[in-house]
Amino acid sequence: MSETNRKFLLAKRPDGRPDRDTFELVEEDVPEPGPGEALVRTLYLSVDPYMRGRMDAGESYAEPWDVGDPLQAGVVGEVVDERGTGFEAGDVVTGNLEWADYATARGAELQPVDPDLGPVSTALGVLGMPGRTAYFGTREVADVAAGDTFVVTGAAGAVGSVAGQIAKLSGARVVGFAGSEEKVAFLEDDLGFDAAINYKETDDYGAALDDAAPEGVDAYFDNVGGEITDAVFTRLNVDASVAVCGQISLYNAQELPTGPRKLPTLIESRATVEGFLVGDFAPRFEQATRDLATWVGAGEIEYRETVTEGLENAPDAFLGLFEGENIGKQLVKVGERSE
Numbered sequence: 001m002s003e004t005n006r007k008f009l010l011a012k013r014p015d016g017r018p019d020r021d022t023f024e025l026v027e028e029d030v031p032e033p034g035p036g037e038a039l040v041r042t043l044y045l046s047v048d049p050y051m052r053g054r055m056d057a058g059e060s061y062a063e064p065w066d067v068g069d070p071l072q073a074g075v076v077g078e079v080v081d082e083r084g085t086g087f088e089a090g091d092v093v094t095g096n097l098e099w100a101d102y103a104t105a106r107g108a109e110l111q112p113v114d115p116d117l118g119p120v121s122t123a124l125g126v127l128g129m130p131g132r133t134a135y136f137g138t139r140e141v142a143d144v145a146a147g148d149t150f151v152v153t154g155a156a157g158a159v160g161s162v163a164g165q166i167a168k169l170s171g172a173r174v175v176g177f178a179g180s181e182e183k184v185a186f187l188e189d190d191l192g193f194d195a196a197i198n199y200k201e202t203d204d205y206g207a208a209l210d211d212a213a214p215e216g217v218d219a220y221f222d223n224v225g226g227e228i229t230d231a232v233f234t235r236l237n238v239d240a241s242v243a244v245c246g247q248i249s250l251y252n253a254q255e256l257p258t259g260p261r262k263l264p265t266l267i268e269s270r271a272t273v274e275g276f277l278v279g280d281f282a283p284r285f286e287q288a289t290r291d292l293a294t295w296v297g298a299g300e301i302e303y304r305e306t307v308t309e310g311l312e313n314a315p316d317a318f319l320g321l322f323e324g325e326n327i328g329k330q331l332v333k334v335g336e337r338s339e
Helices: 120-124 129-141 158-169 181-190 205-212 226-233 263-269 278-297 311-323
Strands: 004-010 023-029 037-046 072-082 092-098 102-106 149-152 173-178 195-198 217-222 236-244 272-275 305-309 329-333
Touching: 004 311, 023 311, 037 092, 037 120, 037 311, 072 102, 072 120, 092 102, 092 120, 120 129, 120 329, 129 158, 129 217, 129 236, 129 278, 149 158, 158 173, 158 181, 158 217, 158 278, 173 181, 181 195, 195 205, 205 226, 217 226, 226 236, 236 263, 305 311, 311 329
Parallel strands: 149 173, 149 217, 173 195, 217 236, 236 272, 305 329
Antiparallel strands: 004 023, 037 072, 037 102, 037 329, 072 092
């Protein structure tokens, strides 16, 4: 065990888009677990767009961090020491822990990771929160069915890429928005999307949708918001369903833009628009993980990970999310499993 523990703190609240000065890396002694706690050595650290909201002082669905607080994220780690948690040294676990080499957590805050289901990193991706978000958002909220046209934004990301594949398994025509030709090729050639649109090379989102989804949109999984969502709303079919999962195009906005007002289109389409949090489905997480693992094992769902090496580079991995640098799940690799 190293003698020091590196940890990231929130150095200041960002004014618009965060930068490297938003983060402070400090060193301290490795913490000791208390009664009922485990000491966990980080193997993989997740960075996710929703963390941007926790950097602001305002209320959100996730509690904001105070300046000087340790940053937290989904972590897969190895138990090093424990005090009555029911885990043993060497067990692989996941939980919401600090951006650090080592962190302590109560046993009830940790879940075991089964390495037989896939590489342990997938507990933060296709077999973890992003995969479950795609699972419930597509099947329950967007309510996609065979014959539907399903549109997903942020389609090459951790959630969108899985959502589109689940919609394909349901028999839908799938159209994805992504931000590069490499991502378009990934969606169409690797994941089997029926069409993908490079929004950075498209001047008219509506016209691009008319080409990719000529019969309109029956189910929409929104990770991005903004002008793309404005265009999709004008092409919703009668009784369409919209699952609002994220609005990454607006997360760094200092003032929210008004934009075109699209509510009248919902009168015409009688569409259902529902925001959701994956935690709403917590009692059914085991079912989702089981189904996702079966699909991955059968080759029916593919996944990709973008891995940044080193805890010290975690801020760069996080900031890269807002530049669209990742394909699939963005992870930070911090340590190796013990032999």
